[in-house]
Amino acid sequence: MSFRLLQELGSLPATVVGWWRRTTAAAPAEQWLVLGGLPAMLVSLWLVPPVDGPGFSLAVDSLFEDPRTLSTAFTANYMHASSRHLFDNLLNFWITLFGIYPLVSIAGWHREFRLSTAVYLLVGPFVIAWLTLQTLGVLTDQPSVGFSGIVAAFLGFLPVVLVAAASEVTDGEVDAAWAAVPFLLSLAVVFAVPSVSYFPVQPTAVVALVVCGLTIAGVLWWADPPRRLGQYNRRLAPDVRLAFLIGATVFVFGVAGALLFVRPGTNVWGHLAGYLVGFTVPYLGFVVRPAVAG
Numbered sequence: 001m002s003f004r005l006l007q008e009l010g011s012l013p014a015t016v017v018g019w020w021r022r023t024t025a026a027a028p029a030e031q032w033l034v035l036g037g038l039p040a041m042l043v044s045l046w047l048v049p050p051v052d053g054p055g056f057s058l059a060v061d062s063l064f065e066d067p068r069t070l071s072t073a074f075t076a077n078y079m080h081a082s083s084r085h086l087f088d089n090l091l092n093f094w095i096t097l098f099g100i101y102p103l104v105s106i107a108g109w110h111r112e113f114r115l116s117t118a119v120y121l122l123v124g125p126f127v128i129a130w131l132t133l134q135t136l137g138v139l140t141d142q143p144s145v146g147f148s149g150i151v152a153a154f155l156g157f158l159p160v161v162l163v164a165a166a167s168e169v170t171d172g173e174v175d176a177a178w179a180a181v182p183f184l185l186s187l188a189v190v191f192a193v194p195s196v197s198y199f200p201v202q203p204t205a206v207v208a209l210v211v212c213g214l215t216i217a218g219v220l221w222w223a224d225p226p227r228r229l230g231q232y233n234r235r236l237a238p239d240v241r242l243a244f245l246i247g248a249t250v251f252v253f254g255v256a257g258a259l260l261f262v263r264p265g266t267n268v269w270g271h272l273a274g275y276l277v278g279f280t281v282p283y284l285g286f287v288v289r290p291a292v293a294g
Contacts, residue, residue: 023102023239026110034117035097039090042147046080055079055143056129063130073129079145089147092257096154099250100161102243107164112286113157119281120153124274131273139198144267148258149274155254156278159183160287162247169240170232175220176287182251183279184213190259190272199268 056076080086104113128149163179188209191202258271
């Protein structure tokens with residue numbers, strides 16, 4: 001029995017690779033660039049940090065105080081304080097992308113994913129730095145560093161592509177606009193559950209987010225209720241069903257790990273900024289805008 005178990009465990013990597021190849025249609029060059037090239041750059045920056053300094057100073061009054069402040073607002077998101085810090089962020093990044101890439105292929109969202117990724121990597125750092133400065137800058141002057149805010153941006157992409165994939169496999173039975181519901185309710189949980197002392201519970205925000213989320217759900221259900229989900233679910237291929245299961249699991253535990261159960265000293269506000277950017281870009285750009293234009 002133990003030998004059989006060892007055989008099954010030994011075959012697990014090959015099984016995972018086979019499933020990945022069957023469900024992920026992104027070009028190999030893109031996968032190597034995103035999953036290998038970007039982490040390699042982060043490791044290089046940890047080994048040889050830029051001359052601007054190790055992090056973004058929270059002692060400044062504005063991102064535009066001087067050229068160095070603006071440059072470190074960007075570069076600090078790609079720096080790390082220790083090897084453990086770097087490893088944790090890379091692991092979370094890979095896990096998040098493991099949940100995203102198959103759903104991107106199911107939804108046919110390759111272009112949307114590339115454009116969103118470009119925004120996360122080029123614009124996201126400034127939004128993360130700005131919100132961090134507005135919230136933590138009044139509490140500490142400690143420099144802020146880390147890729148976790150950008151990882152949270154990819155986490156924000158996950159509910160959008162998850163529902164977009166559901167829309168694709170149900171022939172539009174599930175409107176992609178439903179992505180706002182799990183996103184808003186996840187924010188309600190984040191603001192309802194205390195994580196660290198400098199990220200307090202905010203009851204007003206919780207109530208507003210729950211009401212908004214349930215209102216959107218009610219309007220969408222009233223406009224076009226998805227009544228045949230069971231029928232579509234029975235037709236799903238096992239690989240596709242597994243992709244949905246993994247994506248949903250990564251989303252739930254990703255939000256918990258990034259915004260709820262965190263170590264003291266974690267920049268939760270930076271994570272929140274990334275999460276907001278991560279959802280807003282694809283939702284407004286690829287769900288709301290086409291609906292309004294169409």
